[in-house]
Amino acid sequence: MRQLGAGLRALLVLTLVVGVAYPLLLTAVAQVVLPDHADGSLVASRDGLVGSELLGQSFTRPVTEDGEPVTDAVGVPVTEPDPAYFQNRPSAAGGGYDPLSSSASNYGPENPDLVALVEERRALVAALDGVDPEQVPPDALLASGSGLDPHISPAYAHLQAARVARERGLAPEQVRRLVDDLTQGRSLGFLGEPRVNVLLLNLALDEQAGTPDEADSE
Template identity: 60%
Template structure:
């Protein structure tokens, strides 16, 4: 009986010690640590902490991290999107169609013809990123080649000097991350916002 009582007492002490550790770690890692990280982010990286939002004339028009659809010849267009009905952040993903899938091949050829006609270029010159969606379906960037291809069409639609629009594209070409990662790219939303500020017509 004495042995059983001692065992139960020891078990109770161990359980209480475990509960105290659980509560301590919950406070430290579940409350204090997230609050500290959030505070550092708000002070050191306020724009990124709030989603890298972009404003135009006092209103938020999107995030530089998430692509969106731009309709009409007066805008630079992004990559195709297979996320939901297009650029759906709640359904991020690719089409998952293989490179020889007939549906994908048909979609690529349809896009090639549409982009070539829209931008007035030879179908063989249409860049790959104008034809295929990214893995997330939310890529906010296009290649500098695709952005440059669109410049004359955008300039014509807005009544701007083509050289001015091409210069705007060059101003928004971002190099490789840390000089070695990824490829040069252009953020479509940032470019369209700069275009809108330059021409002062329409809404992104």
């Protein structure tokens, strides 16, 4: 009984220290030192909360036929990439950037399913941006390890610039300059690769040129 009592007391103390006090302390420190990061690096626009800098998301529009939205076999609306916005890299997460199913495909480089998927993505990007399939950069063909990466390479962003400029009636140089302004360098100067956050890029595009609907109304 003495051993049982000592074990229960140890369990209670460790639960209070490790399970309650320690997380509360870290939360308090994070809120003081890095409040934005602690809250999830959320991004807001004039229309309210639009996402997080840490999570990719889709920029799509409904597919319509004779003015009516097209649905699939189970009644879910069918969407397609919105050409007025920069597109993120592919996602292996279910539902498209679903944070509840963060994952990679785990396919090997010679897996026929992966090879077919890469070729399908290559053809889609080439058709959307009107470029030669050989010009499509690797990050437009492969999902990240998490499936939720919010960044693309500067090369992929510049590939899309002409299409976005055309859809919004802007000069291509203006859009490319925006890409360059929002390109982030390597972390600490040597880790990773230069990258562009797609959500921040699209928000800056909307603020600079107005949303596509507003541009059409003008």
